Amino acid sequence: MKFWLSLLPLSVFSSTAFAYTQQDLVHLSTSDYWHTLGHYQPGLTGSFQSLVDSPAFFLSPQGKDDPLAELKATVEGFDSEAKQPDSSPNDQRLSCRYPARFHWLKQKLHTDWPAAVCPEQELWKQALNPKGLTLVFPTAFMNSPSSMFGHTLLRVDAKDQNRHRELVAFAINFAATPASNDNAFLYAAKGLFGSYPGTFSVMPYYRKVREYNDLESRDIWEYALNLDEEEVQQVLRHLWEMNGVEFDYYFIDENCSYQLLALLEAGREGLDLTSGFDFQAIPSDTVKVLRENGLLDAPKYRASFGTRLMHYAEQLDDQQLLSARAAMSGQYPTEGSLSERAAILEMAYEWLNFEFYDQALAREEIAPQLQKLLIARSRLDTPSPFSDPVRPTMSPDEGHNSSRFGLGYRYSNHNADQALLEWRVAYHDLLDNAGGYIPGAQISFFDLQLGVDQDGDVDLNQLYLIDAMSLAPDYRVFDSLSWNIRAGYDQQPGTVDLTGRYFMQGGYGKSWGDANRMHFYALMSSELNYFDAQGENLSLGLGMESGLVWQASEAHKLAVSAQGLYQWDAMRWRTESTASWHWALSQQLGLRTEVTYQQWQSDELSSTLRLFVYL
Numbered sequence: 001m002k003f004w005l006s007l008l009p010l011s012v013f014s015s016t017a018f019a020y021t022q023q024d025l026v027h028l029s030t031s032d033y034w035h036t037l038g039h040y041q042p043g044l045t046g047s048f049q050s051l052v053d054s055p056a057f058f059l060s061p062q063g064k065d066d067p068l069a070e071l072k073a074t075v076e077g078f079d080s081e082a083k084q085p086d087s088s089p090n091d092q093r094l095s096c097r098y099p100a101r102f103h104w105l106k107q108k109l110h111t112d113w114p115a116a117v118c119p120e121q122e123l124w125k126q127a128l129n130p131k132g133l134t135l136v137f138p139t140a141f142m143n144s145p146s147s148m149f150g151h152t153l154l155r156v157d158a159k160d161q162n163r164h165r166e167l168v169a170f171a172i173n174f175a176a177t178p179a180s181n182d183n184a185f186l187y188a189a190k191g192l193f194g195s196y197p198g199t200f201s202v203m204p205y206y207r208k209v210r211e212y213n214d215l216e217s218r219d220i221w222e223y224a225l226n227l228d229e230e231e232v233q234q235v236l237r238h239l240w241e242m243n244g245v246e247f248d249y250y251f252i253d254e255n256c257s258y259q260l261l262a263l264l265e266a267g268r269e270g271l272d273l274t275s276g277f278d279f280q281a282i283p284s285d286t287v288k289v290l291r292e293n294g295l296l297d298a299p300k301y302r303a304s305f306g307t308r309l310m311h312y313a314e315q316l317d318d319q320q321l322l323s324a325r326a327a328m329s330g331q332y333p334t335e336g337s338l339s340e341r342a343a344i345l346e347m348a349y350e351w352l353n354f355e356f357y358d359q360a361l362a363r364e365e366i367a368p369q370l371q372k373l374l375i376a377r378s379r380l381d382t383p384s385p386f387s388d389p390v391r392p393t394m395s396p397d398e399g400h401n402s403s404r405f406g407l408g409y410r411y412s413n414h415n416a417d418q419a420l421l422e423w424r425v426a427y428h429d430l431l432d433n434a435g436g437y438i439p440g441a442q443i444s445f446f447d448l449q450l451g452v453d454q455d456g457d458v459d460l461n462q463l464y465l466i467d468a469m470s471l472a473p474d475y476r477v478f479d480s481l482s483w484n485i486r487a488g489y490d491q492q493p494g495t496v497d498l499t500g501r502y503f504m505q506g507g508y509g510k511s512w513g514d515a516n517r518m519h520f521y522a523l524m525s526s527e528l529n530y531f532d533a534q535g536e537n538l539s540l541g542l543g544m545e546s547g548l549v550w551q552a553s554e555a556h557k558l559a560v561s562a563q564g565l566y567q568w569d570a571m572r573w574r575t576e577s578t579a580s581w582h583w584a585l586s587q588q589l590g591l592r593t594e595v596t597y598q599q600w601q602s603d604e605l606s607s608t609l610r611l612f613v614y615l
Contacts, residue, residue: 399436408610
């Protein structure tokens with residue numbers, strides 16, 4: 001009897017259920033919020049097109065390109081169901097399939113559409129038990145093309161949640177779905193051109209923490225979002241509409257961070273988070289937009305496995321580390337103070353656990369050893385002697401902006417002096433202000449430099465499509481490989497004048513020191529060049545690249561670098577060395593001077609002074 005009574009309201013409508021005009025629909029179809037729900041983007045001629053690539057998402061055959069047609073089809077569908085409340089099973093009703101549209105249109109059109117009972121959706125909401133949302137930012141992972149800029153996802157915070165229960169919350173993720181047989185090069189290339197479908201998914205948060213914090217050893221920043229419960233509910237209503245919906249995934253712009261901003265826009269009418277990301281959506285920049293809109297609380301910091309391990313190792317001397325290494329194989333300490341033995345056992349456990357994840361060791365062998373270490377440590381009745389890792393002074397949203405504009409001047413001993421105009425799309429190099437970024441990492445995309453001489457002639461001095469380096473220094477508890485990859489166009493000293501070359505270069509090696517202070521690197525390097533100079537067009541180079549980077553103070557960073565590569569086809573060396581000094585005048589303003597010596601068919605000595613503005 002209760003079941004039938006619960007359905008009674010579905011058959012009762014007021015006379016004002018459909019009291020709206022066609023002008024009302026036209027007006028609503030032009031609203032920014034309807035465009036948000038349909039993921040519509042304006043074209044150059046005033047037209048619109050949705051970023052959604054799943055035809056089943058649209059109720060109108062013209063819905064992808066016509067917001068009005070999609071709105072009319074939606075309203076007609078809700079009207080039809082209101083007139084015939086028992087026409088379809090509950091979970092298949094349009095108000096169950098499009099709850100965000102239904103909720104918004106019912107308010108705007110002042111209708112009496114009855115809300116259907118949606119069992120699947122209600123069970124889903126009960127499992128989430130939502131009260132708030134937290135933006136989660138795992139920092140960059142240099143060994144994955146898709147994660148070189150970092151990543152963002154959302155955590156659904158439950159009503160009964162506390163800090164100790166966060167890991168059992170649910171996470172909302174947007175990611176590409178690559179083919180299983182694609183290698184890293186194909187993954188990067190296809191991701192640049194939108195060849196993968198991207199979809200939303202919901203999963204336990206601890207799975208993402210294990211992936212990012214443990215397996216990839218990435219620090220995580222967690223920002224609670226200033227959304228009330230009704231706004232959170234509307235975000236989740238729209239997320240339900242996105243179930244199974246595909247987008248073309250682009251690493252640079254329509255990526256995880258962009259789509260999460262688009263999802264959050266559904267929570268509050270009038271919220272504009274995506275309009276400034278026409279060309280690129282770098283995760284750290286999307287976090288800044290949320291902060292600028294007053295949506296972020298102060299972040300919480302979750303140190304990665306590797307960060308914790310390094311911090312613990314810094315509190316032990318070499319002999320204690322040797323004892324911890326021995327304890328990993330079952331030789332537990334028997335001498336020393338209670339606190340010292342506890343430190344050795346805790347270090348052994350963390351170290352072995354890190355290697356288990358990092359090296360994908362066999363669980364059946366490592367799990368018993370980890371359990372024995374825990375038992376041995378539990379027998380020592382003393383608190384942990386280790387302090388927690390120190391929170392970095394700056395979070396990712398506080399770092400410099402990712403795009404960079406530069407003005408400067410170059411003096412040359414053999415060629416015409418030039419005024420310089422520079423533009424970098426994204427996102428950070430070794431000399432930029434390091435606050436909020438990974439030390440020892442560089443990722444530059446589309447780095448352009450134009451030179452204008454006294455006669456007004458314009459030269460393309462440089463266009464680097466990519467210039468990436470990962471210089472993680474070796475440490476006492478783990479080894480790290482350093483690498484770089486560089487591709488694009490620049491100029492080298494020819495027999496008479498500078499001559500252009502198209503090139504690809506890459507290298508592997510090692511780094512030593514402290515990336516936050518001073519570190520040195522050495523890489524075995526190879527390159528493939530195509531020179532403009534006749535007679536030596538194609539050239540293969542093999543050699544070495546090395547350098548030293550010194551963070552002299554918070555505002556000043558100095559570096560020297562050198563490379564020498566023997567050109568086998570030309571039977572000559574191509575060498576280059578540079579000394580640089582960067583002065584961070586503020587977080588978004590920098591002054592850089594460089595002296596560069598180049599040698600190929602002739603030699604060239606130049607010096608530059610440039611002012612950078614980060615936009």
